Amino acid sequence: MKFCSDCGSPVSRRIPPGDLLLRFVCDTCQTIHYQNPKVVVGCLPEWDDGLLLCRRAIDPRIGFWTFPAGFMEQGESAEQAAARETLEEAQAEVEITSLYAVFSLPHISQVYMIFRGTMRSADYGAGNESLEAHLFHPTAIPWETLAFPVIVEALRRYVNDKSRGVFDLHVGTVAPRKV
């Protein structure tokens, strides 16, 4: 951020009165421009014993597998956002059934909220941001070609829970990929 989105003047980083953190503040109109973590909503779409994943058609990690997930938008609930992403990325209609995981990714200032969802039919397909979509049996998850550590973490727990027949809520922090 270099310029004030309200008045177009330059901004500088300083700690506003009464605050504890550096913020972008307009040198002219004094507007404080807060920056905060973004919510990524995801869905684990279930059909019989299968889980619907899609292969990314966009950067980053083009060609790698993920469950439907994306940034929550203004004016929607988290559940609506998860169902919307599933429709957009995997052309599948789901009924959201429960919150499955909440993972913080502090290194990139994101919070993943991952829901389980039941597909309303066996229909699915590749949305604009996907190369393909596919129903995977839990024993056939493409572990070596998953897109992000948070996807691996959620699916690892999901497959384990499914084998036990008990789905816990998972809350925690996911670290960046080891280089």
Next chain:
Amino acid sequence: MKFCSDCGSPVSRRIPPGDLLLRFVCDTCQTIHYQNPKVVVGCLPEWDDGLLLCRRAIDPRIGFWTFPAGFMEQGESAEQAAARETLEEAQAEVEITSLYAVFSLPHISQVYMIFRGTMRSADYGAGNESLEAHLFHPTAIPWETLAFPVIVEALRRYVNDKSRGVFDLHVGTVAPRKV
């Protein structure tokens, strides 16, 4: 948003190629400025049978009661944020024990993530943004002077769960106050 925070030129609202929603897009450098919901993290700080609330010293709803809550910041986990808010607003150190509720407030594009926390000692006090802090027995919650509908909703469920001795995870949408 009137000006591009990258280059200072005017922005206009349009649907970028491949997108479905109106976004602020810079007329000069074409940067797309996404706006997304903010995460509010809250904590229900417990000490014996008491719950620590604080009375707001700032607008909106100055003088009304709330549990410690505030906007999640860049680079922190949700649990860290909830503990930080508790320290800032009620001068109490807590160990976060579980995620208690996730409430979407689509009318103001916020998601509340509310944790239970155990106070590490009986020490507490009024932080800069609070007029006072007080440990309330669940039968003595100041229902008539709570700050926001989401605070009422969370405390109503918490008091009910506590009376049953079973704490469920609560996920849903909270509507605006009826006028």
